[in-house]
Amino acid sequence: MSSLLSAHVSTMGEGVLAIPALWRDIWPPLAIRHSSSFLCLASVFSLSSLRIAFLIVRLSSSNMAHIVGYPRMGPKRELKFALESFWDGKSSAEDLKQVAKDLRASIWNQQKEAGVTWIPSNTFSYYDHVLDTTAMVGAVPERYGWTGPSVEFDTYFSMARGNKTTPAMEMTKWFDTNYHYIVPEIGPETKFSLASRKALDEYKEALELGVKTVPVFVGPVSYLIMSKATRDAPKNFDPLSLLDSILPVYKEILSELKAAGAHGVQFDEPTLVLDQESSRYEAYKKAYDFLGAEFGSGILIETYFADLPAEAYKTLIGLESVGAIGVDLVRGIKTLELIKEHGFPAEKKLLAGVVDGRNIWANDLAASLTLLEGLVADLGKDRVMVSTSCSLLHTAVDLKNETKLDDEMKSWMAFAAQKLHEVVALANALKGNKDEAFFAANAAAQESRRNSPRVHNAAVKEATKNLEESEHRRATPVVNRLEEQQKKLNLPILPTTTIGSFPQTPELRRVRREVKSKKITEEEYTKAIQTEIQNVVKLQEDLDLDVLVHGEPERNDMVEYFGEQLQGFVFTANGWVQSYGSRCVKPPVIFGDVSRPSSMTVYWSKYAQSLTSRPMKGMLTGPVTILNWSFVRVDQPRSTTCLQIALAIKDEVEDLEANGITVIQIDEAALREGLPLRKSEQASYQDWAVHSFRITTCGVKDTTQIHTHMCYSNFNDIIHSIIDMDADVITIENSRSDEKLLSVFREGVKYAAGIGPGVYDIHSPRIPSTEEMADRARKMLAVLESKVLWINPDCGLKTRKYAEVVPALTNLVAATKQLRAELASAK
Numbered sequence: 001m002s003s004l005l006s007a008h009v010s011t012m013g014e015g016v017l018a019i020p021a022l023w024r025d026i027w028p029p030l031a032i033r034h035s036s037s038f039l040c041l042a043s044v045f046s047l048s049s050l051r052i053a054f055l056i057v058r059l060s061s062s063n064m065a066h067i068v069g070y071p072r073m074g075p076k077r078e079l080k081f082a083l084e085s086f087w088d089g090k091s092s093a094e095d096l097k098q099v100a101k102d103l104r105a106s107i108w109n110q111q112k113e114a115g116v117t118w119i120p121s122n123t124f125s126y127y128d129h130v131l132d133t134t135a136m137v138g139a140v141p142e143r144y145g146w147t148g149p150s151v152e153f154d155t156y157f158s159m160a161r162g163n164k165t166t167p168a169m170e171m172t173k174w175f176d177t178n179y180h181y182i183v184p185e186i187g188p189e190t191k192f193s194l195a196s197r198k199a200l201d202e203y204k205e206a207l208e209l210g211v212k213t214v215p216v217f218v219g220p221v222s223y224l225i226m227s228k229a230t231r232d233a234p235k236n237f238d239p240l241s242l243l244d245s246i247l248p249v250y251k252e253i254l255s256e257l258k259a260a261g262a263h264g265v266q267f268d269e270p271t272l273v274l275d276q277e278s279s280r281y282e283a284y285k286k287a288y289d290f291l292g293a294e295f296g297s298g299i300l301i302e303t304y305f306a307d308l309p310a311e312a313y314k315t316l317i318g319l320e321s322v323g324a325i326g327v328d329l330v331r332g333i334k335t336l337e338l339i340k341e342h343g344f345p346a347e348k349k350l351l352a353g354v355v356d357g358r359n360i361w362a363n364d365l366a367a368s369l370t371l372l373e374g375l376v377a378d379l380g381k382d383r384v385m386v387s388t389s390c391s392l393l394h395t396a397v398d399l400k401n402e403t404k405l406d407d408e409m410k411s412w413m414a415f416a417a418q419k420l421h422e423v424v425a426l427a428n429a430l431k432g433n434k435d436e437a438f439f440a441a442n443a444a445a446q447e448s449r450r451n452s453p454r455v456h457n458a459a460v461k462e463a464t465k466n467l468e469e470s471e472h473r474r475a476t477p478v479v480n481r482l483e484e485q486q487k488k489l490n491l492p493i494l495p496t497t498t499i500g501s502f503p504q505t506p507e508l509r510r511v512r513r514e515v516k517s518k519k520i521t522e523e524e525y526t527k528a529i530q531t532e533i534q535n536v537v538k539l540q541e542d543l544d545l546d547v548l549v550h551g552e553p554e555r556n557d558m559v560e561y562f563g564e565q566l567q568g569f570v571f572t573a574n575g576w577v578q579s580y581g582s583r584c585v586k587p588p589v590i591f592g593d594v595s596r597p598s599s600m601t602v603y604w605s606k607y608a609q610s611l612t613s614r615p616m617k618g619m620l621t622g623p624v625t626i627l628n629w630s631f632v633r634v635d636q637p638r639s640t641t642c643l644q645i646a647l648a649i650k651d652e653v654e655d656l657e658a659n660g661i662t663v664i665q666i667d668e669a670a671l672r673e674g675l676p677l678r679k680s681e682q683a684s685y686q687d688w689a690v691h692s693f694r695i696t697t698c699g700v701k702d703t704t705q706i707h708t709h710m711c712y713s714n715f716n717d718i719i720h721s722i723i724d725m726d727a728d729v730i731t732i733e734n735s736r737s738d739e740k741l742l743s744v745f746r747e748g749v750k751y752a753a754g755i756g757p758g759v760y761d762i763h764s765p766r767i768p769s770t771e772e773m774a775d776r777a778r779k780m781l782a783v784l785e786s787k788v789l790w791i792n793p794d795c796g797l798k799t800r801k802y803a804e805v806v807p808a809l810t811n812l813v814a815a816t817k818q819l820r821a822e823l824a825s826a827k
């Protein structure tokens with residue numbers, strides 16, 4: 001900029017050039033206010049100034065579309081395959097980097113071509129964006145032996161997946177999604193330093209492709225709140241107390257980004273939607289005052305997954321350095337009331353997240369436009385940008401690749417690639433540039449879905465109508481039921497079991513694929529699965545496990561498998577969503593009323609039971625988990641859909657019992673995950689979720705043992721709901737979360753049913769030793785009675801290899817026998 005020009009601008013008081021260009025570009029009130037004098041100046045002074053002026057005029061008249069983040073796996077899961085090949089030593093780090101680079105380029109170009117104004121960068125990750133932040137701030141736990149200065153693949157993937165000597169870091173749910181992040185470990189001794197310039201590298205990479213992006217960071221406050229204290233930290237240590245020392249690292253990368261030409265930076269602060277103590281809000285203020293001093297008002301704060309609490313909203317609008325605020329208007333619209341009540345500062349932009357980042361349904365564009373126009377009426381023109389409700393990471397990638405869905409169904413849907421166009425179309429319409437044909441096609445699709453006979457089933461609606469009026473409880477208390485069951489099952493103390501799945505080998509995937517494509521016959525397929533079940537049963541008998549499983553070889557996924565057999569569901573071919581690392585799930589789509597045309601698992605369970613005299617667990621996925629891990633219809637309450645699924649599973653449970661299966665596990669792995677983030681909504685969810693589970697089990701005999709299983713959650717706050725599920729035995733994730741679960745029992749919660757907190761972290765290739773598992777179980781025995789304790793892994797074994805599973809289970813049984821001997825000698 002010429003010094004003359006800057007001198008002139010500074011005399012203008014609120015000079016255009018004092019505002020970072022990105023915000024200026026989309027802040028037409030400012031740009032327009034100054035544009036005439038600016039243009040005039042530009043023409044007098046220099047060609048480059050002219051170019052700047054032209055840019056402002058061009059961008060201020062462009063639409064205002066923003067995307068919070070984008071899926072990183074690729075339309076055909078290219079990243080997954082590249083990662084796994086690299087981990088298996090079949091390809092080089094360079095090969096992996098090239099795949100990643102190509103994916104990023106294609107994502108940025110796609111967004112540019114769609115007409116997105118603010119295109120995010122640094123939303124790509126080789127494993128997890130929270131782990132990327134850990135790498136960025138150099139918060140590598142000491143045990144990984146990292147000596148700096150920068151975090152490379154070796155250290156990064158060791159933290160994510162463990163290595164031969166060191167287990168992986170803890171992984172847990174990302175808010176209420178099916179995405180899992182690696183939990184940072186922060187202690188008073190943690191020293192932060194800038195150890196990864198991934199954000200800068202990606203920014204420059206996009207720039208080289210001609211795409212100016214908005215780098216995205218996990219905000220420092222959310223990062224610290226989502227961390228856990230290191231084991232050695234003092235008891236009440238709060239990672240957030242290190243805010244002052246982490247901020248300079250963020251500042252350093254911001255200044256490098258600024259030097260590279262970045263004008264806007266997005267900080268994701270999803271913790272702002274949580275109910276928090278007032279003192280917490282000081283942290284956001286401190287952080288953004290500090291970072292704002294470096295970056296000026298080019299800071300955008302994104303919030304998502306729920307409405308904002310009033311105090312969070314007030315804090316946000318009071319942050320002077322922040323130029324734009326993103327809110328989720330899909331998971332709730334109470335934030336709109338806050339905008340009305342407390343106003344929205346004139347100098348800020350509102351990023352209105354109206355396009356759902358967590359579902360695959362086409363947006364109701366007319367309804368969204370009405371909402372957006374309401375906002376414009378309140379805030380004024382050009383202050384409202386259209387955005388996604390959260391990162392598109394949580395939805396499928398591209399509807400284009402769905403060749404098997406019929407045209408009507410596809411017209412009802414929008415995946416990430418289509419959502420880009422929805423955001424842009426809404427932004428254009430707000431600017432008076434409405435694509436009438438696009439809106440008309442969308443309105444027709446909305447109408448056809450509302451009235452489609454494919455969606456509605458009168459018999460199902462009738463069956464679910466009166467369910468809410470009864471409690472649906474088994475009549476006999478759990479303690480007495482357990483006695484009855486024990487007479488029949490005759491299990492040893494500390495019974496051992498596994499959670500259901502055994503390794504999903506490439507051979508199994510091949511037969512499933514081949515039967516689908518009719519390359520092999522149904523008979524050949526059945527034979528292959530039977531052989532697998534025989535092997536799994538034999539292995540468990542050899543290992544001397546007590547309650548067996550059939551191994552789930554016929555299942556592609558614990559939710560998809562059931563959805564495929566229920567009515568009211570459809571399936572995508574490539575609708576993958578990242579769950580953790582390279583692992584993806586393909587959520588079924590619930591589009592209509594749900595019913596069960598015929599039994600789903602009886603054949604395989606009966607077959608497996610016929611091979612052994614030990615009890616064989618029937619294995620089902622519960623209604624809440626099917627609901628939470630599907631893309632759910634949005635035209636009726638989730639609770640209604642859940643009740644419909646519950647009725648279908650209830651029929652299956654009773655069918656299994658009638659066919660001689662005496663232990664039935666109903667997995668509710670995602671029950672905790674669906675807990676609404678805002679406290680005000682939690683009680684109602686717990687009521688209908690737990691009720692739905694009980695509907696599935698209330699019809700069985702006392703002698704039928706109902707197990708349930710949950711993974712990856714913090715259960716302590718819902719322990720009473722778990723008890724209220726009234727299962728006979730619960731197996732639960734424990735080993736990768738520092739036995740947090742056990743603190744509930746230490747605090748005196750009484751649990752009369754059987755419980756198996758996992759002793760083996762199945763998410764890591766590492767094989768736990770006998771002693772390690774015995775130690776874990778001893779800790780449990782310190783707080784739980786031995787007669788209620790079960791010994792089992794954390795979760796299913798599907799992601800593991802037999803070479804890991806066999807020694808790990810051998811050690812698990814050995815540990816149990818050791819403990820049984822200790823208990824016997826203590827008598």
Ligand SMILES: CN1c2c(nc(N)[nH]c2=O)NC[C@@H]1CNc1ccc(C(=O)N[C@@H](CCC(=O)N[C@@H](CCC(=O)N[C@@H](CCC(=O)O)C(=O)O)C(=O)O)C(=O)O)cc1
Pocket residue numbers: 178504506509510512513555556557558559560579580582583584585586629669711795798799
């Ligand atoms: C327990 N968990 C689950 C969650 N959500 C679910 N919906 N399901 C879960 O089990 N959330 C919490 C945790 C998350 N944990 C996991 C664990 C493991 C996976 C996983 O392994 N995913 C697989 C994909 C699963 C699947 O459906 N596979 C299909 C095959 C799909 C495929 O790619 N086929 C290829 C050929 C592959 C080959 O080997 O030849 C093709 O058809 O071209 C199947 O098994 O049939 C993954 O690989 O990511 C996810 C979440």
Ligand SMILES: N[C@@H](CCS)C(=O)O
Pocket residue numbers: 499500501558619667669709710711795796797798
């Ligand atoms: N029965 C399932 C539960 C996973 S949460 C399995 O074992 O894979």
Ligand SMILES: [Zn+2]
Pocket residue numbers: 499669709710711712794795796
């Ligand atoms: Zn599990």
